[in-house]
Amino acid sequence: MSASAPHRPFCAIDFGTSNSAIALSSPGGGAALIPVEGAECTMPTAVFYGVEGLAPHEPPQRLFGRQALAAYVEGHEGRLMRSMKSVLGSPLAEQSTDVGEGRSVRYLDVVSGYLQHLKSLAERRAGAPLERAVLGRPVFFVDGDPARDAQAQHTLEQAARSVGLRELSFQYEPIAAALDHEQGIDREQLVLVADIGGGTSDFSLVRVGPERRRRADRKDDILANHGVHTAGTDFDRQVELAAILPVCGYRGLGPARADGPPREVPSRVYFDLATWHLINTVYSAPRVAELRRMRDFYGDPRQHQRLMRVVDERLGHGLLGLAEAAKIAVAQGGDTVIDLSRLEAGLRAGFDEAAALKALDAELQRIEDAADETLALAGVNAGAVDAVYFTGGSTGFRPLTERIAARVPAAQALHGDRNASVAQGLGVHAQRVFA
Template sequence: MAHPSYCGLDFGTSNSTIGLMSGVQAHLVPVEGNDTTIPSTLFFDFEENSAHFGRDAISTYMEGGEGRMMRALKSVLGTSTMEESTMIGKERKPFKAVLGLFISHLKRKAEHQSQQNIDKVLMGRPVHFIDHDEKADRVAQDTLEEIARDCGFSHVEFEYEPVAAARDFAQSVTKEELALIIDIGGGTSDFTILRVSPDHALGQQDILANTGVHVGGTDFDRWLGLARVMPLLGYQSPMLKEGRLMPVGYYHDLATWQKINFLYDHKTRNDLRNLRREARQPQLIDRLIELLDLREGHRLALAIENGKIALSEKPMTNINLTFIEAGLMAEMTQTDIMMALDDGVARVRQTIEAALQQADVAGEQITAVCLTGGSTKVPFVRQSLLGLLPEAEVVQRDAFGSVGTGLVLEAHHRFA
């Protein structure tokens, strides 16, 4: 069966999908083996002078490939960094070109399955790329549209990600619902309140509220890392001079995916060697220097992320840091997650409360809540948010594919 020349593309901070219509059914395209989701990750292999994508990028990096890993690039949209370039091997590449490589990779996967050129795309976007800055938010969307056009899409439109997830959810309802969509992605948390019924198609008049906040899974990783791992590398450790602590900027950058590579310059390591001489616990700073000398910042970030995921299923886990120092481990518990994420989850709860106020409904009136996004699986996050909705039935859609499926459905409505 021939596929249409349009697609739905969910370019996420942590994971991405691209999908097509097949008859009346939306389906996500296998983008890495049989997987329909792909980590939004690139690895530039300096030895082979090639780019790797997704799980292949991560495994090539973890195997010790000589090169540069880049992840969470969506978070750069709307910031001044987006207009800059970065060194990749001996070549300086604009960040726009790096994002374009990844989006072009997804486009090629869809075109391979479609067996034709795809020139129309409906892309997902958060309710707010940037909190409290309408100008930066417009710039972020305009930049993403420019990148998509440079990749060969001649017609580019956008849909809020939680609204796309709502369109996927609407396919499954068997009775009228007042529903809340909770979409906690890698970079943002977004919410839609809607009235939905099996008797009519979801229209704009059914959308009662859209809200969002720039808090997501990568923030959870950062806060957890700062609380439980970075102290082992000297974070907030005392200096010889009374009252002084080790400068925190290095650790915040190390805990932020898109900033890790900036720590590998000679100036940073020279500065750290000078600070080591002023530290009361220089052995901790030695660990940080060793990590940067090995260029293993992304390995550390992956270990922290995997620790968070492990704590979704068990009360305690150990993060193996022996690639920094023999025998070095960091213990994490559910209590650690609660303490590290408490302030961020409170901001997410406040944003849901704003959505309820915008829709003029009480939490008790919500009859169904649809969860999507990987961080909705974290027990503390899930329980904290569901506490606002005591009467709601919980519906778990595809955590990583619901937005993408909804984008395909709406692309069909707009472009067919």
């Protein structure tokens, strides 16, 4: 670019399952995160479609990030959408979902609307339109299905192009985290990057160092990538199933029977209540009528009463929020008590680290195995790894990071910014792509 050529801004977007961020280029070079909510450089990946008080012809009012979560918690009429990234690569992306008062939106439009919001914030700061972007992506959107994985990236690309981002490049999120880590080291390292967020757990084995960061093409420095579609939202789901939904009848028993032991209560409704994008399916009129008719399936009638309160008052998303809060409380090193008084006056459930480890053992094992598989794909012995670099919101769960670090015992355990390392690394990559 000549000295007199105008600066064409570009950006890098970390569209995460739980949190998102955007880095913006500057005329002087480089790309840095910008504030997206007040002084915060990261924002919950959440959209609230408000329908309260609207005339029939008026579209839903959208709120984003923390404002979206606040509107939901305050009880405004509408629909909270979270974990939108998890629908990429699934048939749901092209389907519509009810947001209240007879209004519906396509899941793909929810994604594009959120990207448009981030882009608009960056354009306001840049004072110019944005058409060039690097987007992060997990190693696998969908496990074991290359066709659906490719479709997921294509769908995200569709959403980005629909809001005016015409020049697009993708980069693996753990590679971006490695690029962010590389900015601060003074010697070559072999690094296992563990990027564990809300929707996926991704690993990359990467060679980094001061000499290597000068290269435009880093393909040869990436020894292996691997990942699984298991992470923070799966943890929340298992916590809810283990600590909250049993009081509503999950794994509860039916009435005593003369011809054998009591049968277990049907469990499908509980799995749906513990999965963000399926919760609203429980509130359909036929489903509610079916659940109401199941009262005699319960040996403890209080369990059915609590379940119907969840359904009638549409408390599903709130319960999953309580599960997430309990997970965070345990991750910070303490026991917690979950207040379930919305279901029944005085009702509470205890939750501690031992219960969390029992509930999450299968998920944690799957993530550990993915770390091992990454080393195996690279043909590298665990003892050769210099550092394991943790990023992503779920790396705040100490038992998980300890189990991963134990797989590479000689490596130094390093923690990046859980919510911003990927976005910062994507900014580094965007500078190399576009500048």
